[in-house]
Amino acid sequence: MVLQNKIPQASAKRLPLYYRFINNLHIQGKTRVSSKELSEAVKVDPATIRRDFSYFGALGKKGYGYNVEHLLSFFRKTLDHDELTEVALIGVGNLGTAFLHYNFMKNNNTKIVKAFDAEPSKVGFDIGGIPVLHIDELEEKMQGIHVAILTVPSSEAEGITERLVNTGVSGILNFTPARITVPDNIRVHHIDLAVELQALVYFLKHYPLDEEGKKE
Template sequence: MAEETSKIPQATSKRLPLYYRFLQNFANAGKKRISSSELSEAMKIDAATIRRDFSHFGALGRKGYGYDVDHLLTFFRQTLDQDEETDVALIGVGSLGNAFLKYNFQKNHNTRIVVAFDPKAPNDGKPISNIPVYHPDMIEEKIKELNINLVIFTLPSKAAQEMADRLVKIGVKGILNFTPVRLSVPDWMRVHTIDLSVELQTLIYFIKNDVKDSQL
């Protein structure tokens, strides 16, 4: 029997959408079954890690056969609630925010941005990439009206904590934070911070160390 979701390691949970994406690619290519080694080669993840991740959910495959692609797709679709769309709000329509609005998630995922907020927008809203954009004065009203629980931060750093405090008061459950600010929020709210400058510096560090290692 699969373990409860709350007991699944965080690292495993973060890989689940990746597994789903690559399994879709295999299915689109007409693949009916795959081995952990084939999935490992495609994803560049160790096969032992894949088998360990899958083991948290019970017997997903059979020894000597591998994994049934359609079965895995169905399982991960249900696990990730891929059949249920999640509406998202975006706060801050600068360069990065505009990029999100133009791309939007509904093209490839089960999430979609349905509303955005920016100080340059009027209270009655204006469309950008077919998404209504309102002044931040309308945040509480619109988020409650649209029953939104997930918000993306692409706003200036100086406004991030104050905005998070406002979202806490109306019960928003999650923030995908693209500012470098480490937000202070209650335990019941989940924040995932993606600091692009830190990610870039980390990549530079590994590139330099890879070079050094190859010269030893």
């Protein structure tokens, strides 16, 4: 992602969400959309959407809303959507296997192109059309790939991360509970599914929705 102006990270994280909805509108033949419609679709309040968009100048017109084709073109350029980013998956367990079958290419600019594991029943085979290589080949076969998804057991996360760092990766999407350590020039996004599930249950109990599905 290339941003001409430095914007808050929270805003930057919402850009792919906006793009997905706008792309769907374009596919449906819609020509314009209001911040209220965007808000209802992506579950972000209209004021936040307008503030996010304001970082990039005048993307819409008061009383008209936003031109879908213009927004789509803007976000494609902003998110480098026309430039494919190749990704490696490290750890082909249940979660990793699901990622390989799903992949991320649909309406996206990222694609898993290879996976690594040590399980003999998986190494040397294709899963979801993606070749699974032996983890011992990591340093050799990661050349040219700068983004990795980490789905290994927690006990192996730190060791694998050190090896990934040595291959020259720029970013790691960490699905393990381990909080891995990397140099300052490498970005890590942590996604702990167990924590997210616990948070969901907590909010369901303590922040119930009303009958219309709105937060009380």
